[in-house]
Amino acid sequence: MTADEISTIKEMPNNDYFVSGHGACPGCGVAIAVNNIMRILGSDTTVYVPASCLIVFSALYPTSAFRTPLLFTAFENTGAVITGIKAAQRRRGIEGTVVGIAGDGGTFDIGLQALSGAAERQEDVLYICVDNEAYMNTGIQRSGSTPFGAWTTTTPVGKVTQGKRQMKKDVMDLVIAHDPEYAATLSIAHYNDFIRKVEKAKHKSGFRFLHVLTPCVPGWRTEASKSVEIAKLAVETGMWTLFEYEEGEARSTYKPHTMRPVTEYLHMQGRFRHMDNDDLNTLQRWLCAKWYYHYGHDVEQPACAIYNGEKELHFDGDPLHGV
Amino acid sequence: MAAQTLAEAAILGGHHAQAFPYFGAERRGAPVRAFTRIDDKRISIRSQIYEPDMVVILDETLLEIDPVVDGLRSNGSAVVNTRKAPSELDIGVSVRCATVDATSVAIEALKAPVVNTAMLGAVAKVLDLVTLENIQKAIADRFGEKLGPRAAEANVLAAQLAYDGTKEGRCLGARSIVQRRMWLPEWDEVPTGVALEPEHIEGVAVGPGSSIQNMTGTWRTSSPKYDREKCIRCLRCWFTCPDVCIKRLEDDHVKVDYRYCKGCGICADVCPVDAIDMVKGVHEW
Known part of the structure; x- marks a missing residue:
């Protein structure tokens, strides 16, 4: 890393390329992530956004919240479109970052083939997945990213059934299997880690993939003010792991001191309110395996906490929680 | 859900009724409309309602951006969520009017600014076709089935409180009804975005960065109060503000741009020294 690369909030440029007046819900995690990504990427950026919350709230007709060029076509082709934009710019001699910002539906499910194609061709583009763990824009339908047990409308x-019965797809492993130039997971609550990774992705050339966890207030049934805290708890409980992949090797960039029980994360969200002990244990066991997979079996490794039914998940407050 | 509940209450009162939404964005804060049609005989018409007898406005600020009272005649009526009395309120048509501070009622009864059931309580006071009893029955039924008995109880209470707090009168019709802004450019008027230079794009009504003309600050139900003395200039609020309305000053202190703040409260939540405090209501400092 060179000296003039930014790695803290203080060093971030005070230029907004994602401006106020967009129509995101109060407390939107996607808006937080995109805002800061754009601050770091700067003016020489071309943004492509497929069908997602982001295009709906940042491009309220006829306005745009991006101060950079913004393009939009169909849902499934983020990888292909950013490839095309980069090819056109190369041909015309334009320098700059081409970034595709897709949601979890546009990455995990619908856009997976185009993502895989672009990654396999090692295109010189930046692909960002803003992951709110369901199709929130169309009214909260399950996606490949929705975690086990979560309520969605589908x-x-x-x-008969209680929430999603399948585990979350590990899209990072899929991307890493293509051996990209750079891939990393980001959290909006770990600021310096976030900044450092976006900065790193900006300065590399080749296929770069960033995966951000972005809490969704209406979809996760949370309080608007808790978006950042929830993102932080996701890391502390192992629901989200911060790591990066470069030069053929994955390396965790932040390891929580202790693994907090997953119930601390779940009880803040109405979408998990119904979960019973069996489901909680299933999820916790899966989390433990994921924890060991990312952080290894060190001697100091805290024992994985198995839920024993002591704590009520019931959320007390907004009666609309867990609709 | 309010339109459906109203229809259900009318049916409980022995009327025929139908309810349906206008299809649009399903996002929190987006303007939505829904219709209820009530008759004594079987209803065969299926169209949207263009000339309503009653308009129920759940958010007063819609009057500024949407022709909500379009088609309402002077013998009609309106129910508005506002702190104003009917005689102080100008909706563009002088009609029989009822006002209620449904936002405060909802926050008291539900601990959330979700005003639909409170508004139904106010509707019961004005509309002879439905009684409060039937409205409450319909709320208990519909909300109880979907959200559980605790939510049903809270919503029934909200309707009662709003019913008691509703003021009746006649509102003014001085303002002109806003027409929905239509922008239908010719092919050569469409800005291409990529062709614009970055320094020319600020303040343009369309194209890059033009969303700054949308004043999202009207969504707010609580406001952040910033204490400059306590601030340690860590800039966490600046980083985590989803609406880019926390402006970073030269010395890394911050300033809140209330024109855009939606009042989510993340800044107060992430502040390590409690320099930002969320105050209920719409304020500016």
């Missing part, structure tokens, strides 16, 4: 809670 994984309802009732007598």
Whole structure:
């Protein structure tokens, strides 16, 4: 890393390329992530956004919240479109970053083939997945990214089934399998880690992939003011792991001192309110395996906490939680 | 959900009724409309309602941006969520009017600014076709089924409180009804974005960066108060503000741009020294 690369909030440029007046819900995690990504990427950036919350709230017709060029076409082709934009710029001799910012639906499910294609061709583009763990823009439908047990409108809670029955897809492993130039997971609550990784991705050339966890207030049934705290708890409980992949090697960039029980993360969100002990144990066991996979079996490794039914998940407050 | 509940209450009162939404964005804060049609005989018409007898406005600020009272005649009526009395309120048509501070009622009863059930309580006071009893029954039914008995109880209470707090009168019709802004450019008027230089784009009504003309500060129900003395200039609030309305000054102190603040409260939550405090209501400092 050279000396003039930024790695803290203080060093960040005070130029906003993502401006006020967009229509995101109060407390939107995607807006936080995109705002800071744009501050770091700067003016020489071309943004492509497929169908997602981001295009709906940042491009309220006829306005745009991006002060850079913004393009939009269909849902499934983020990888292909940013490849094309980069090719056109190369041809015309334009220098700059081409970035595609897709949601989890546009990355995990619908856009996976175009993402895989671009990664395999080692295109010189930056692909960012803002992951809010369901299709929030169309009214909270499950995606490949929705975690186990979560309520969505297509994984309802009732007598027969209770929330999503499958685990979250590990899209980072899929991307890493293409051996990209750079891939990293980001959290909006770990500021310096976030800044350092975006900065690193900006200065590398080749296929770069960033995966950001972005809490969603209406979809996760949370309080608007808690978005950042929830993102932080996601890391502390192991629901989200911060690591980066470069030169053929994955390396964790932040390791929590202790693994907090997953119930601390779940009880802040109405979408998990219904979960019973069996489901909690299933999720916790899966988390433990994920924890060991990322952080290894060190001697100092805290023992994985198995939920024993002591704590109520019930959220007390907004009666609309866990609709 | 309010339109459906109203229809259900009318049916409980022996009327025929139908309810349906206008299809649009399903995002919190987006303007939405829904319709209820009530009759004594079977209803065969299925169209949207263009000439309503009653308009229920859940957010007063819609009057500034949307022709909500379009088609309302002077013999109609309106129910508005506002702190004003009917005689102080100008909705563009002089009609029989009822006002209620449904936001405060909802925050008291539900601990959230979700005003639909409170507004139904106010509607019950004005509309002879439905009684408060039937409204509450319909709320308990619909909300109880979807959200559980605790939510049903809270929403029934909200309707009661709003019913008691509703003021009736006649509102003014001085203002002109805003027409929905239509922008239908010719092919050569469409800005291409990529062709514009960065230094020319500020303040342009369309194209890059033009969303600054949308004043999202009207969404706010609580406001951040910044204490410059306590601030340690860590800039966490600047980093985590989703609406880019915390402006970073030269010396790394911050200033809140209330024109855009939606009042989410993240800045107060992340502040390590409690230099930002969320105050209920719409304020500016």
